[in-house]
Each structure stands twice: as structure tokens, then as C-alpha cells.
Amino acid sequence: MLKKVSFILAAAALSGLAGCDFIRFPGDGGPTPSTPEPGPAIPPGAPGPPPPGAPVDNPYGDTGDTTPDTPVDGDTHATDPVSGDDPATPPDSDVDAPTDIPPVADPVDVPPDATDTPDTSDTQTDPTPPVGDTADTPVTPPVDPVTPAVPEPAPEPVFSFFAPGALIPGTGQGSGDQVVHAPDMVFPIAAAPAYLQSQVFTFGGGVGGGDQCDARNYAYPWRDNFCETRSANRGSPLCPVEKIHQGQDIRVGTPAQCSTMRSTAKADRTLHEVVAAEDGVISNVGSYSISLRAGGRIYKYLHLNMAKLKVKTGDTVTAGQSLGFVSNDFGGSATTFHLHFEIVENTAEHGWAHVPPYLSLVKAYERRENGPGEQVEQNVAVASAPIVIPEGMEIIE
Numbered sequence: 001m002l003k004k005v006s007f008i009l010a011a012a013a014l015s016g017l018a019g020c021d022f023i024r025f026p027g028d029g030g031p032t033p034s035t036p037e038p039g040p041a042i043p044p045g046a047p048g049p050p051p052p053g054a055p056v057d058n059p060y061g062d063t064g065d066t067t068p069d070t071p072v073d074g075d076t077h078a079t080d081p082v083s084g085d086d087p088a089t090p091p092d093s094d095v096d097a098p099t100d101i102p103p104v105a106d107p108v109d110v111p112p113d114a115t116d117t118p119d120t121s122d123t124q125t126d127p128t129p130p131v132g133d134t135a136d137t138p139v140t141p142p143v144d145p146v147t148p149a150v151p152e153p154a155p156e157p158v159f160s161f162f163a164p165g166a167l168i169p170g171t172g173q174g175s176g177d178q179v180v181h182a183p184d185m186v187f188p189i190a191a192a193p194a195y196l197q198s199q200v201f202t203f204g205g206g207v208g209g210g211d212q213c214d215a216r217n218y219a220y221p222w223r224d225n226f227c228e229t230r231s232a233n234r235g236s237p238l239c240p241v242e243k244i245h246q247g248q249d250i251r252v253g254t255p256a257q258c259s260t261m262r263s264t265a266k267a268d269r270t271l272h273e274v275v276a277a278e279d280g281v282i283s284n285v286g287s288y289s290i291s292l293r294a295g296g297r298i299y300k301y302l303h304l305n306m307a308k309l310k311v312k313t314g315d316t317v318t319a320g321q322s323l324g325f326v327s328n329d330f331g332g333s334a335t336t337f338h339l340h341f342e343i344v345e346n347t348a349e350h351g352w353a354h355v356p357p358y359l360s361l362v363k364a365y366e367r368r369e370n371g372p373g374e375q376v377e378q379n380v381a382v383a384s385a386p387i388v389i390p391e392g393m394e395i396i397e
Contacts, residue, residue, distance in 0.1 A: 158371035247342035
């Protein structure tokens, strides 16, 4: 029985719908109905007013002008051409508007340079991450500006020397060989100041006269005298002529010490110690010389105090070991207080030959003095005429 009543009600509802053009409901998007003419009241929940008896153009009774509104006083909105509604006016709603809506806040002024786009002109990042930031990117701490290191000043020269081969003008022609033949050797004088120079053509040398203890003999710059003129028939393939000086003369100490040595008995002269240039073996002891053999070199020392010699033939010595003392022993011949130092080397071109010791001595002295030497220019204004050796004088070493 209940099913039959429901069926009858549904059929009646469908019959009512058939008599309407369409059913309206709130929010269906259709034109807004106008207020109907006074008439019988429509019961709540009814589908709408009854249809007119004859077709009409406007079944809802709208009488508004369908011509679009003309903007007035700068108003730029227009009436909808289909519905006739003003789009600026919200459509009517069956739902009552809430009365407790808070007032709209005034727009916040935005600084003129504010923008939603991040400013990428400044690429510097905040070195301190925000709290809670779990980014894996390591943060580089700020680095203090580094003050450029001031370069160390060049060390002051501890001595000066003329170029190798630059002999006293008129005393011979120097060697063109500019090689450090013994780069690691120890300087042959243990500690005293040393001055490389000729012992024949300086004060007290026999050719120019004067006194060997003259203060001018104990001053820099050094001067080479390998290949210097001699009367004895001695030579070297590295010298341009024969009858030459085969080593380098080294004056030692001070003018005052020179005077002290002169006043001391010959056998007791022990002021200035002479040392081994390299590890090696004493290969020969002569009347006024000793020879130290070290591999492919032989170092020869002349004019030591032979009475106070500290080594003998066959002794093994180490670099820097004491060998004896500076004197003027020369087998009965006269000479000044100095050390005559030679390097004889087994060369590929000439076999065993005397080689220039000058540059090897320069480097060894720099190491001993812990400072550089300074090469200076020779005075070219000095006369270069040959110095005449007095007749009858024989210069051997």
C-alpha cells in the first residue's frame, strides 16, 4: 500500500513538470527572475509560478532596457547584454548574508622597491643559517682580509770579489773557465778572515816593493790569480799561455796578526788553522806542501808550518778536519804569509789537470760566512801594460 502511494505522488510531480518550460533553482546560472506581479501566494517549496496561458517573450516579466548601460561619471562597468544585470552588483541570494563579517582592513602600503621576485643583484649570502635550517650546504665563515706579506730584504753581502779571470792588469791573462769545480768543498781556512789576491804583485811580494803586513793587503774585493805570470815552466790546459800560477793565493787574518807572525819563531806559527776541503786521504807530504786526494780531485796546500803539521801520508781525514797552520815555508825560498791552494781534477778533456779554484772558493766562503758575496766591476781605467819582473828574479809559485 505504501509503495502505491509513492508511485502516485511521483506521477503527479512529473505531470506538473511537463507543464513548465524549465525548473529554476538557486545558483543554476540562469537569468535572475524579477519580482512577480501580485497574485496568489506560492506555497513554500513550490517549483515556481504557474505558466501563462499563451507564449510570451519574457515569462518572468522583466521590463528592463536590454541596451547596454552607458558608463556614467567614469564608471567603466557595463550591463550584461544577456541578463541585463549589472556585473558590479552581486546576484541575489536566498542565503542571508552574515552580519558578523569583520571589516576589510585597509591595504598595507608596500615600499616602492618591494617585489615578489627575489633580488638577485646581491649575491652575498647570509653566513648564519636560520634556526631550524637543515640545508646540507656548508656555511663559509667570514675571512679576515689577508695583509700581503712583506718580502724579506735581500741579505747584505759579507764580502766582495772581482770576476773570475780578472787578474791585476799587466800580470797575465786569466782563464776563461767559469766553472765551480768543487761545489761542496769546505773553505780551507777554518775561521780567520781571508783575502784572495796575488802574493807576487801586491805589497811585499817582491815585484812592487812595500811591506807584506800593509793594511791594503787585508781588504776586499778578492782577486783571481790563477794563470798569473810566472817564470817557472808550469802550465794548465785551461790557461791561455804557459808559465803560469797553478793555484790561488789566500792571505789570512789581519795586519796586526801578520806582524805577530813575523815576530814569532817559524816553528811556532799557529795563528790560522788550515782544514781539509773534503773527506779523503793524505796522498803526499812534501817539504812545503801536502796533498789531499778525494775521489776525482786532489787538493794541494802549500806554505804551511811543516813543523806543526797534524797529518801524515796515508791518513784518512774528513771535511773540515785540521791539517796544520798558515805560514811561509817554501823550502828555503822567501815568500809571504799565505796559503797557496790548488785543485787538480781528472777532467774528461785533459785528464788530470790544474783547474781554476777561484769560484769554488767564493762559494765555500759564502757558506762559511753564512752570507752572499758581491761581484764588483774592475776599474778599467787601470793601465794594463805588463808588469816587468825584475831581472834575475825567479817566481815559482
